[in-house]
Structures are given as structure tokens and as C-alpha cells.
Amino acid sequence: DAKTTQPNSMESNEEEPVHLPCNHSTISGTDYIHWYRQLPSQGPEYVIHGLTSNVNNRMASLAIAEDRKSSTLILHRATLRDAAVYYCILMNSGYSTLTFGKGTMLLVSP
């Protein structure tokens, strides 16, 4: 399985942008890059995904390196409600299941 590497934790101040990095040097050509997050005492929540091009949605932006060996989840203005564990996952289109690593715990200060 292609693996991902993320920092254990990051800190941000409210209203500031946050860039959450993910390395996936063994990514295959058919792997999609997915991001989920898990708020305290909640189930995981889908954030965004992409294949090659940068992606934007109402929650976040995903910047994918040209060689696809890394990506960055961008929260444009962090709020206290964004404090969560963020998981970067590689998903093949034929995958049925999710495998979460340890993720990055994002701490947001007022």
C-alpha cells in the first residue's frame, strides 16, 4: 500500500491560513489523494480529494505537487471549529476501504 507521511501536530491562530503537508513519494498513477478530518468525539469527515490538478471546495483547497509526491491541504482562514486531526490518504479507484494513519493534529488558538 502506498503510504503517506504527515507531521504529528501543527498550530495556528484563528483567522490565519493553515497549510497542512503530506508526503506520498510512492504514489501510483491511479491513486487519488483524499483528505478527511476528525473532530473530537466525532466520526471522520470528508474534506477534499484530487488526482493531479489543484482543487477547491467550500471547506478547503488542495495543492498537488507536479510530480504528485506531495500535497498540501490549505485552510484559508482557520477557525476554532477547524481544530481536528487531519488525515491524508491515497485511494485507488478500486479501493473499498479507508486506512487512516496517525494524521496531523491541528491546534487553533484564539
Added chain:
Amino acid sequence: DVKVTQSSRYLVKRTGEKVFLECVQDMDHENMFWYRQDPGLGLRLIYFSYDVKMKEKGDIPEGYSVSREKKERFSLILESASTNQTSMYLCASRDINLAKNIQYFGAGTRLSVL
């Protein structure tokens, strides 16, 4: 918005009891999943179902069974609960449009087996 509802947020059961965890989704998704999440071990797949009356074992099916009689409902059964099944249980559903391959999760059931 997709809604996946798990019947209980917290459950306390005794060793040897038969336990039912219920999950209902309202988006007519074909695929449904049961995971457990433990500190340091991440998310582990117990069972999944591609469609009604279909089920497949995941990575850790021992001690569990499942039932999918209706499309919207996927039940996880602990035949004889044991203390090592104390965990957070998460249900998810997914649209069969695999190009999206997005799973939608319930809020989880935290089960304690005493």
C-alpha cells in the same frame, strides 16, 4: 447532505452479552462499512457490504457478524461481547461512483464492555 445515523453514542455492556449496533443512511448508498477505531491503531475495517444481503469480511472480523436486510440499514453484531471489543465503532456509507470514492461517517458509538 448525507446523513449516517448510529443508534447510540455510548453503550455499556457486560462480558458475554450479545450486542447490536445499528446504522442507517439516508442517501440510498449501495456500500456500507463498519470500522473500529482504537488509540495507536487507527481505523480498522470489520465488515463491509456492497449491497443488500451482501457482506465481505474486512481486516478484523473475528467476534463480529453483520446484517444488511435493507439498503439503508447495516447492523453490526457482537455475538458474545468481550473486554477487548471495548472501542469506538464507526459506520460509513459510500456512493458506488468510485471516481468519487467518498465515505460518509456516522458520529460513532463508544462501546465499553465490562
